[in-house]
Amino acid sequence: MKKKILSDKNWWTLQILTLFLVFFLEFSGPNPSRKFRSSIVGASPSTAETMMAALTSNQERETDEESSTLSTTPEPIICRQPCTSNGVCDSKSGECNCNPGWMGDRCHLCGGKVKLNSSEGWLADAVGNYTVDSKCTWLIEAPSADSNIRLHLKEFATECGWDHLYIFDGDSVFSDVVGVLSGMTRQDRYAVRRVPELVGTSGHMLIHFYSDVAYNMTGFNITFSIDSCPSERHDLTCSGRGSCVLGQCNCDEDFKGTACNVPACPQNCEPNGARHGSCNKNLKRCECFDGWTGEDCSQAVDSGYWQALKIGGTVPPARTSQAAMVDTRGRMWIVGGETFTHSRHIDMVATFSPDFSNPDVQGIWRPVRAKGEKGPSPRFGHSAVIHEDKIYMYGGTMRSGHVSRELWALDLTTLIWERVETS
Numbered sequence: 001m002k003k004k005i006l007s008d009k010n011w012w013t014l015q016i017l018t019l020f021l022v023f024f025l026e027f028s029g030p031n032p033s034r035k036f037r038s039s040i041v042g043a044s045p046s047t048a049e050t051m052m053a054a055l056t057s058n059q060e061r062e063t064d065e066e067s068s069t070l071s072t073t074p075e076p077i078i079c080r081q082p083c084t085s086n087g088v089c090d091s092k093s094g095e096c097n098c099n100p101g102w103m104g105d106r107c108h109l110c111g112g113k114v115k116l117n118s119s120e121g122w123l124a125d126a127v128g129n130y131t132v133d134s135k136c137t138w139l140i141e142a143p144s145a146d147s148n149i150r151l152h153l154k155e156f157a158t159e160c161g162w163d164h165l166y167i168f169d170g171d172s173v174f175s176d177v178v179g180v181l182s183g184m185t186r187q188d189r190y191a192v193r194r195v196p197e198l199v200g201t202s203g204h205m206l207i208h209f210y211s212d213v214a215y216n217m218t219g220f221n222i223t224f225s226i227d228s229c230p231s232e233r234h235d236l237t238c239s240g241r242g243s244c245v246l247g248q249c250n251c252d253e254d255f256k257g258t259a260c261n262v263p264a265c266p267q268n269c270e271p272n273g274a275r276h277g278s279c280n281k282n283l284k285r286c287e288c289f290d291g292w293t294g295e296d297c298s299q300a301v302d303s304g305y306w307q308a309l310k311i312g313g314t315v316p317p318a319r320t321s322q323a324a325m326v327d328t329r330g331r332m333w334i335v336g337g338e339t340f341t342h343s344r345h346i347d348m349v350a351t352f353s354p355d356f357s358n359p360d361v362q363g364i365w366r367p368v369r370a371k372g373e374k375g376p377s378p379r380f381g382h383s384a385v386i387h388e389d390k391i392y393m394y395g396g397t398m399r400s401g402h403v404s405r406e407l408w409a410l411d412l413t414t415l416i417w418e419r420v421e422t423s
């Protein structure tokens, strides 16, 4: 019995010693987990979680560093946020180091200015949605000033009227404007049937994206290629209906057009199921029966018809608000007008000489360089008439916005402008 009492005392003594030992080990030895938890008392849960995650990463990294001295396994790269393919993780800082033109903690947003000089490539606003208040600029640079640059929109969705993509044919905002894009190419069941390619011919294209301070969308993905052939689609040469030779499409037999995007015989010369002509496969055109005309023989000659002419010469840039008139020799003259690009390089006057007897080239455009020391400054919205071999032009809006009351006369024989004084 005495022996049993002593055994109990020994047992209690052993338990107390064990408790002391546990207490000692818990508070005197290195235990980062406890120390860390103590240091973050009062921190917000999210901060604490972040710090815990960072600690876990560091612990894992330390473990890996130790093991790397024993084996050739490379050190794994761990960042707080997974980097997109537009950046590389810096294992020391735990941050993504972004490629030029990208920013954000995952390198997922476009930012700043970047020069692109590969023969083909792509550019995009973001991985996922773009962000509000973005300003991103790309300069595509071709090897020579003779090169053309073609852009294709794979996707496009920006806040209509607020977030814009500006595209210039040149290396500055003072170059000709190719387009200013905003809005969507797809929405629900609606989709723009065909987005034309955007072409620059100066060897440079400057592209600038701006989003305002509210609301963002999925943005855009644009491919570019230098000195490629025209095509309706970014992923097919010559729209997939021909081959590209030195920048020109050689179309398959069933297609024509610069991008091989026009059927050789539209609707097989049977508009609305009624046969109005037959397809000449060699010439790639419909030969219409008597009384019918047009690309697909859909227009009745007796009702009057429109005809797209095959033209040659120096085709003037697309313009609006010009004046057009026909002289006694059948030449059409156009004077002034405004271009979408606000180009400063358009000729004030051009002529078109039709020749309907020639089936291959039914008219020639020619620029008219006026002679003499003075002439009217560029304008649009003016009026003009031909009278006795002179074009009389009155009024118009100048580039400055000033509305003119000048009257000018261009002599069609000498090509000299004269200011007509009026009282």
Ligand SMILES: [Ca+2]
Residues within 6 Å of the ligand: 132, 159, 162, 163, 211, 212, 213, 214, 215, 216
């Ligand atoms: Ca916006």
